[in-house]
Amino acid sequence: MTADAPLTRESFRRLQPISTPLQVAQLPGRVWTDEQWDRIRRGYAAQDMDQKWNAFVEGDVLFMHRSWTGRGVYEASFAPVTGGGRRIASAVVEGDVERYRRKGDEYDSLMMELVVSAIILGEPAAELRAGLVELTARASGRSDVPAGLVQHSVLGLRSES
Numbered sequence: 329m330t331a332d333a334p335l336t337r338e339s340f341r342r343l344q345p346i347s348t349p350l351q352v353a354q355l356p357g358r359v360w361t362d363e364q365w366d367r368i369r370r371g372y373a374a375q376d377m378d379q380k381w382n383a384f385v386e387g388d389v390l391f392m393h394r395s396w397t398g399r400g401v402y403e404a405s406f407a408p409v410t411g412g413g414r415r416i417a418s419a420v421v422e423g424d425v426e427r428y429r430r431k432g433d434e435y436d437s438l439m440m441e442l443v444v445s446a447i448i449l450g451e452p453a454a455e456l457r458a459g460l461v462e463l464t465a466r467a468s469g470r471s472d473v474p475a476g477l478v479q480h481s482v483l484g485l486r487s488e489s
Contacts, residue, residue, distance in 0.1 A: 335371030335384045337391075342398040343382075349403070350423035354433035356441035359413040364449060365406065372448045380484030381447050388414075392443050395484075399427050402440050416440065435463050442483055457483075 337343060360368065371384035374395035382393045392402040400422060407417035421436050422428035430436065438459050446453040457479055464482075465473040 332370065334369055335373055335382075337384060337386065339371070339373060339384065340382055340393070340398065343391075343393055344397070344399045344427075346400040346403060346420060346422045347427060348423035349420035350430075352402075352419040352421050352433055352436050352440075354437045355416045355419060356437050357415070358441055358445075359409050359415045360406075360444070361413050365414045368406075368444060368448055374484070378484055379447075380482070381443050383443065383448055390444070392440070401428055402436070402443070404440055404444075431463070431467050435467070438463060439482070446483060 368383075368390060369385045372382065374380065374382055377396075380395055382395050382398075384391055388406045390402075390404045390406065391400060392404070393400050402419060402421055404416045404419040406414040409415050419436075419440060421430060423430070438456060442453060442456045442460060445451045445456060457475075460479065460482065461473060461475045465471055
């Protein structure tokens with residue numbers, strides 16, 4: 329497989345599909361360019377323990393799995409936008425609380441956009457990262473939540489592969 333060849337379901341050792349899909353009501357509003365969609369379609373594979381996500385595309389659906397467990401967390405269906413680019417038109421999240429503890433649609437929308445932007449595309453995504461920390465602090469009722477810890481535990485790092 330060449331460096332530009334897209335990752336597929338078979339590229340990963342163990343994947344578990346979403347067992348209890350729940351529709352995500354709030355979706356990211358971002359439109360990714362056609363060039364970014366081409367990169368998204370190639371997917372992403374975690375290379376070590378500090379990387380938390382694996383991703384691949386089948387058709388127009390981006391599958392986002394946790395790298396350690398192989399569990400599916402998000403499935404985002406992309407659709408073309410008039411004038412070019414693509415956006416997430418619908419998405420589901422794992423609804424089984426034994427497999428994934430949801431924090432709500434706002435959080436899931438942000439996480440999907442973060443995985444695509446920061447992990448798959450390698451963008452800095454500072455605003456999204458700050459939003460993740462803010463949502464986590466609000467959900468926990470604490471204002472002293474360490475930003476680095478939140479980002480590393482939930483989002484992880486990105487390899488340059």
